[in-house]
Amino acid sequence: MEFTKLGEGKTKEVYSFDEQHVLLKFKDTVTAGDGAKVDVIKDKGVINAQTSALFFRALEREGIKTHYVGMYDERTMIAKRLKMVPVEVVLRNLATGSIVKRLPIKEGEVFDPPIVEFFLKDDARHDPMLNYHHMEFLKLMTRKEAEQVEEVMVRANKVLKGLVERMGLVLYDFKLEFGRLGDELIIGDEISLDSMRVRDREGRIYDKDLYRKGQPLEVVASSYAEFLERLKRVV
Known part of the structure; x- marks a missing residue:
């Protein structure tokens, strides 16, 4: 069966279903590096699709609305048709990544409560950070919507962090994207090791930071696959 392609990003293709x-x-x-570095890892798409599906199902069970409907095949998800908002919303439990470069915060510091940040999806501008005023001016979200998104992020963190802890791992941070379904903002895109940072208690990295730090593709692939198998045992 042929489907019309609606768009394509760095890691996903979008097709019309109905x-x-x-x-x-x-x-x-x-x-x-905002798409500057690109490689191919065999079956990574399958792993990320399956990982995302498990996380989306876990959120839905807790009453958190997402675009997830089901799986069409092992690497293709059926999702509600959303009007995506070009904003990345990041929740941080522990400090790592860009925040320790931008602010006088040390690697591994604990955020209690977690910190939520907004970034414009714009590779050319290296995804600049946004506040409520920026988003209202750019007509991305109202302040009320941004506050509601922050509440969803905190609720999602409780679910995702709990699952990761049951795997014996630590959720440092994660990124979600949101889209409009009518007048409502719900979670879209994906939830995978491409969009979260996970370590074990000894500091072993499981996520895309392996690739960012130049580890062999085989190491990245085996880490993603191991994470999925461990996730299957706890959901």
Whole structure:
């Protein structure tokens, strides 16, 4: 069966499925540096699609609305048709990544309560940070919507952090994206090791930071696969 392609990003292709739904086909590409670094890892798309599906199902069970409907095949998700907002919303439990470069915060510091940040999806500008005023001026979200998104992030963190802890691992941070379904903002895109940072108690990295730090593709692939197998045992 042929489907009309609606768009393509660095790691996914979007196809029309019906009037209310789209297909998200996960690619095997892995990228870093706003797309400046690109490689292919065999079956990475399958792993990320399956990982995302498990996380989305866990959120839905807790009453957190997402675009997830089901799986079309092993690497293709059926999702509600959303009007995506070009904003990345990051929740941080422990300090790592850009925040320790931008602010006088040390690697590994604990954020209690967690910190939520907004970034414009714009590779050319290296995803600049946004506040409520920026988002209102750019007509991305109202302040009320941004506050509601922050509440969803905190609720999602409780679910995702709990699952990761049951795996014997630590959730440092994660990124979610949101889209409009009518007048409502709900979670879209994906939830995978491409969009979260996970370590074990000894500091072993499981996520895309492996690729960012130049580890062999085989190491990245085996880490992603191991994470999925461990996740299957706790959901």
